[in-house]
């Protein structure tokens with residue numbers, strides 16, 4: 001939901017309140033140029049129409065969730081100061097808010113003495129996790145990073161950037177890491193780091209973290225959890241038992257990535273990396289001739305790879321967490337729980353449908369399905385056509401390429417003329433999707449009827 005008129009009045013009040021804090025300073029004026037601003041804004045508004053309607057419940061395509069109004073407002077409020085959370089002299093209040101917000105996220109995973117910070121997003125956060133893994137690895141014979149073949153593509157790229165050899169571990173039919181395949185890789189004796197994904201980007205699959213931890217006891221490696229998408233689901237009560245156990249096991253990992261800009265109701269530019277052992281801060285240590293002079297308290301720039309970072313992002317997150325603390329049984333948890341419930345209802349609808357076949361039950365709130373045809377390529381074509389027809393009916397889905405091994409349920413496909421199928425994909429990330437599910441399924445059915453009429 002976007003801020004409404006009343007929200008904007010509240011913002012005006014808060015801006016005045018903030019200004020009063022600097023009221024003793026002499027007045028100054030800067031150029032206003034209202035006419036020019038109005039013209040530019042009008043052009044921006046027109047250009048921005050060339051987007052899918054991400055904010056609307058009929059948008060169920062990619063991982064896009066509207067920020068909470070309080071995040072909008074707090075971000076804008078903070079922008080009147082435009083703090084930089086690199087160092088305390090760039091953003092004293094917002095740095096403290098960042099530390100508090102990150103501490104609260106760490107507690108969600110059961111950590112009370114950890115070290116973490118916000119960053120640009122999941123990619124940057126995973127880069128820092130693998131960089132630390134490389135820096136503290138004392139065994140030159142174990143440089144390899146393993147992650148599932150369904151992990152986010154960022155891991156192989158980041159590993160290449162860090163000159164760390166990367167190997168993908170096979171995934172099972174549900175998209176989760178295959179534990180036997182992992183053990184085979186570990187037997188090679190060259191693995192220093194394993195990345196477990198709790199909530200894969202394709203379908204929200206959950207790698208079997210408790211079993212991975214058992215292998216860590218046996219083989220010894222650093223364990224990083226990428227839960228950029230899924231992390232907040234640790235708060236919900238309607239996970240499958242193996243997912244619940246995996247989320248509960250995060251506390252045993254060495255580092256974790258979660259993106260407040262995915263399910264944490266934040267504008268983009270808000271990822272988070274947390275290390276269980278605060279001692280890894282030593283790896284970040286560096287001198288700066290320009291900053292860190294204003295306080296002996298530690299500066300976030302001293303434990304972050306990025307230098308300048310938006311204080312406003314921390315303020316927005318902090319403000320949102322005041323309103324919606326990330327606690328179990330909270331309103332925030334219930335909203336996520338509702339998304340998961342909607343995904344399960346959508347899955348059930350697809351399962352009961354004579355026209356569509358879901359791939360497997362969702363673990364989080366991402367659903368994959370197809371309207372099968374005789375061959376894998378014809379099924380893929382139908383997915384692309386349905387995507388277009390649905391969009392013309394204002395229902396916005398996504399198309400995702402799924403390996404054959406994950407298409408066990410698509411038994412309608414007789415001819416495997418390619419080793420993958422393009423399927424339809426929905427991320428039912430908005431609590432409103434619950435109420436809108438009948439409309440979504442009606443439009444999906446209508447899209448199929450149109451496709452069949454065209455044939």
Ligand SMILES: Cc1ncc(COP(=O)(O)O)c(C=O)c1O
Nearest residue numbers: 121122123152199201226228229
């Ligand atoms: C599991 C996972 N890891 C990492 C990323 C990359 O995050 P970002 O797009 O914020 O850089 C994503 C993005 O979808 C993700 O789903």
